[in-house]
Amino acid sequence: CKIDYQAPADLLQGRNILVTGAGDGIGRAAALTFARHGATVILLGRTIAKLEKVYDEIEAAGGPQPAIFPLNFEGATLKDYHDMAETIDREFGRLDGLLHNAGLLGRITPFEQYNPELWEQVMQVNLNGPIWMTQALLPALKYSADASIVFTSSSVGRRGRAYWGAYAVSKFATEGFVEVLADELEHLGNVRVNSLNPGATRTQMRKTAYPGEDPATLRTPEEIMPTYLWLMGPDSRGHNGEKFDAQPPRS
Numbered sequence: 001c002k003i004d005y006q007a008p009a010d011l012l013q014g015r016n017i018l019v020t021g022a023g024d025g026i027g028r029a030a031a032l033t034f035a036r037h038g039a040t041v042i043l044l045g046r047t048i049a050k051l052e053k054v055y056d057e058i059e060a061a062g063g064p065q066p067a068i069f070p071l072n073f074e075g076a077t078l079k080d081y082h083d084m085a086e087t088i089d090r091e092f093g094r095l096d097g098l099l100h101n102a103g104l105l106g107r108i109t110p111f112e113q114y115n116p117e118l119w120e121q122v123m124q125v126n127l128n129g130p131i132w133m134t135q136a137l138l139p140a141l142k143y144s145a146d147a148s149i150v151f152t153s154s155s156v157g158r159r160g161r162a163y164w165g166a167y168a169v170s171k172f173a174t175e176g177f178v179e180v181l182a183d184e185l186e187h188l189g190n191v192r193v194n195s196l197n198p199g200a201t202r203t204q205m206r207k208t209a210y211p212g213e214d215p216a217t218l219r220t221p222e223e224i225m226p227t228y229l230w231l232m233g234p235d236s237r238g239h240n241g242e243k244f245d246a247q248p249p250r251s
């Protein structure tokens, strides 16, 4: 946990970083924070109006001009990921950071009642879509002198909990995939991949999962950004295949 990490203002200067689910919640905060630290951010998400708002905020703050990439992981095809890779190659030449943040909660419900279609949807958005997107983007990441891939996990991706169904399974699988890919990338030296558990954070997803909770007791997305910055910047070089937490566990 690097919650006390103090990032220099120019930490991400000159880096091209793609953030999925950049229109809301933690992804929105990450996109704004990366841009404030000098990164050119590629805002990926399914609701264009939200991405445009983030775009405008970055421009208004004088950050490097971002780019918008509309994509819905439900229904996205391999061709979409390869078109994306081609666009990034053409417009930016390389990718230095990839934050897999988009996520779908599905339903908190007993497994006996879990709808199989919903299960597929959650696995698509949280696991399979991001995996095939990563495959398409690997060449652009390899062009970078120092590339960081971050997958978003969860505490239920480390210890299963009743009723969390596909969401928990998708996060366990995400952590497993990170270990496999990290082992394959190790010899390259210039591309690392790690998983990050944001911990309880004040967003719409958290509110849906815990409707009775007082959001004021939770850290905001902005407050958990130090670990995101550390993982995206050069200070985390050499860390590969590891699991991180963005905040200390709650007592």
Ligand code: NDP
Residues within 6 Å of the ligand: 020, 021, 022, 023, 024, 025, 026, 027, 044, 045, 046, 047, 050, 071, 072, 073, 074, 100, 101, 102, 103, 104, 125, 152, 153, 154, 155, 197, 198, 199, 200, 201, 202, 203, 204, 205, 206
């Ligand atoms: P939010 O629900 O606030 O944001 C999720 C983001 O993912 C939104 O931008 C959403 O887009 C996007 N998204 C959802 N489905 C799709 C899709 N099919 N295609 C493309 N984009 C999609 O969630 P959080 O910010 O809380 O969560 C961010 C990540 O952190 C997730 O991976 C989540 O699992 C993880 N996490 C969060 C915790 C928390 O306490 N908040 C705790 C542990 C893990 P749109 O706005 O258009 O719907």
